[in-house]
Amino acid sequence: IAGITQAPTSQILAAGRRMTLRCTQDMRHNAMYWYRQDLGLGLRLIHYSNTAGTTGKGEVPDGYSVSRANTDDFPLTLASAVPSQTSVYFCASSPGTSSYNEQFFGPGTRLTVL
């Protein structure tokens, strides 16, 4: 693994199903983030984690949950998917939470909820 990876690359999901998007980084970064990107709206923060064992809500957290059991992994779960959750999801990480907070992004997961 080099950098930050996400799985799956894409997924078509029936409404009401549960889905977990996976994110793993090997850079030993403390902070990790989940964004969704929709046309015309840009990247919006769903949840974040400043360090292993802690999580926080972003701008659009409803319908999503996260966990941070260790430094490397930050899965995002949709408990019961709805069509409005159709989007491209990006996971990102950064070394810390200082003002210089360059984030490194994974390749994204394209999710379609029907």
Add this chain to the structure above:
Amino acid sequence: GQNIDQPTEMTATEGAIVQINCTYQTSGFNGLFWYQQHAGEAPTFLSYNVLDGLEEKGRFSSFLSRSKGYSYLLLKELQMKDSASYLCAVIEGDYKLSFGAGTTVTVRA
């Protein structure tokens, strides 16, 4: 909350210069990033400004005026590969990034 505005689209000719403006109103300010995102790919870091002034990095430069809540990204000697979306992002007081909707730049031959 945050309000970050940038133009939706810009078109320029290969070899030309393009300036992408970004204005912001945020609750706290700890710096501003510019990211580049090619279609279907992840955003990648271009520049970071926290002090007023111009930061130059090769063909790309970024300017910040904190008092005016204004930044711009300057792309010089445009190449076809510069066709992409350019995202302005502000670090707010809680050290989280807030993104603008992005500016799609199309470079024509």
